[in-house]
Amino acid sequence: MNSKKDSEKQVIIAARENGISSVLFRNAIGRKLGLNITDSECLSLLSIKGISTPTELAHYTGLTTGSTTAMLDRLEKAEFIRRMPNPKDRRGVLIEINKQYTETVGPFIAGLQKAQNELIASYSDKELETITDFLTRFTNNVKECTKTVIYPVR
Amino acid sequence: MNSKKDSEKQVIIAARENGISSVLFRNAIGRKLGLNITDSECLSLLSIKGISTPTELAHYTGLTTGSTTAMLDRLEKAEFIRRMPNPKDRRGVLIEINKQYTETVGPFIAGLQKAQNELIASYSDKELETITDFLTRFTNNVKECTKTVIYPVR
DNA sequence: GTCTTATAATCAAGATACTTGATTTTGAAG
DNA sequence: CTTCAAAATCAAGTATCTTGATTATAAGAC
Numbered sequence: 135m136n137s138k139k140d141s142e143k144q145v146i147i148a149a150r151e152n153g154i155s156s157v158l159f160r161n162a163i164g165r166k167l168g169l170n171i172t173d174s175e176c177l178s179l180l181s182i183k184g185i186s187t188p189t190e191l192a193h194y195t196g197l198t199t200g201s202t203t204a205m206l207d208r209l210e211k212a213e214f215i216r217r218m219p220n221p222k223d224r225r226g227v228l229i230e231i232n233k234q235y236t237e238t239v240g241p242f243i244a245g246l247q248k249a250q251n252e253l254i255a256s257y258s259d260k261e262l263e264t265i266t267d268f269l270t271r272f273t274n275n276v277k278e279c280t281k282t283v284i285y286p287v288r
Numbered sequence: 289m290n291s292k293k294d295s296e297k298q299v300i301i302a303a304r305e306n307g308i309s310s311v312l313f314r315n316a317i318g319r320k321l322g323l324n325i326t327d328s329e330c331l332s333l334l335s336i337k338g339i340s341t342p343t344e345l346a347h348y349t350g351l352t353t354g355s356t357t358a359m360l361d362r363l364e365k366a367e368f369i370r371r372m373p374n375p376k377d378r379r380g381v382l383i384e385i386n387k388q389y390t391e392t393v394g395p396f397i398a399g400l401q402k403a404q405n406e407l408i409a410s411y412s413d414k415e416l417e418t419i420t421d422f423l424t425r426f427t428n429n430v431k432e433c434t435k436t437v438i439y440p441v442r
Numbered sequence: 443g444t445c446t447t448a449t450a451a452t453c454a455a456g457a458t459a460c461t462t463g464a465t466t467t468t469g470a471a472g
Numbered sequence: 473c474t475t476c477a478a479a480a481t482c483a484a485g486t487a488t489c490t491t492g493a494t495t496a497t498a499a500g501a502c
Binding site (some may be wrong): 170187223 | 482483
């Protein structure tokens with residue numbers, strides 16, 4: 135099976151480049167805000183989800199829960215996030231991102247969001263469905279593989 | 289401009305989920321190999337590029353060159369990478385990933401690579417072109433924005 | 443050519459962040 | 473209601489990171 139078509143190779147390259155660019159982007163934002171890499175990655179997830187929990191953030195950043203507590207202390211002190219009681223589990227807390235962060239980061243990413251929206255608007259519905267379908271299936275494969283790495287079969 | 293179509297929203301969500309899943313995947317692999325997050329991220333870039341330089345790896349990981357030297361010392365000691373003289377610049381070195389790493393990581397990612405290849409093969413050439421086009425333009429936007437974050441206009 | 447300035451990588455010292463293991467609180471299961 | 477599991481925190485020890493200095497080489501100015 136060495137007969138991979140050019141169109142197939144290209145999509146793999148494009149997907150990889152996409153991943154690389156997003157890491158470099160996150161680093162640039164983090165440096166701008168004076169954040170270390172971990173804190174920056176944490177905020178990048180929070181800016182997508184809006185709300186999360188220390189456990190989930192530990193999972194995403196790859197930290198232990200102990201380090202996560204320290205990280206959240208730093209981010210709370212910097213007023214980028216706040217801790218809220220979790221109404222569904224009195225052991226836990228909810229982490230919310232502050233307006234402070236959104237407003238600080240806004241000027242840096244407004245141009246990108248506009249550009250991405252325009253890019254997306256330039257495709258037909260049918261094309262967008264194809265793209266979404268691809269990304270979703272691609273992501274599901276990654277998720278499946280992650281499970282088998284964490285919980286090996288036998 | 290609050291009239292974003294559903295197909296447009298879906299592609300944004302799918303792109304975000306894709307980014308999240310790749311971070312979690314990298315973490316899982318890193319943990320499996322007993323690597324810290326930084327070292328893991330470094331190897332993930334090297335496994336794509338095959339060869340790099342300390343400067344580029346510092347840029348990608350978000351580390352200073354000082355920390356990068358220490359990181360490369362660790363990875364070299366673990367025999368995951370090797371330093372080679374750079375024939376084009378006698379100040380610098382080239383970092384190559386070792387077979388050791390590829391073989392260690394292979395069993396964990398073989399299934400994923402197969403799944404992704406099959407996924408890609410399930411699309412028509414026209415569809416693949418659409419997807420590649422989208423990813424490339426999307427990436428270019430991210431790269432452009434990264435530049436303006438690093439080198440603000442005035 | 444030679445001088446100056448910039449870049450690549452390294453190193454040592456000090457600061458920062460991370461891991462481990464224990465602890466507290468609460469939830470879930472038997 | 474008893475026991476075990478999960479969420480978050482904390483303190484001590486370890487690992488990693490940043491800073492600033494250093495060496496070697498490259499690139500540009502004159």
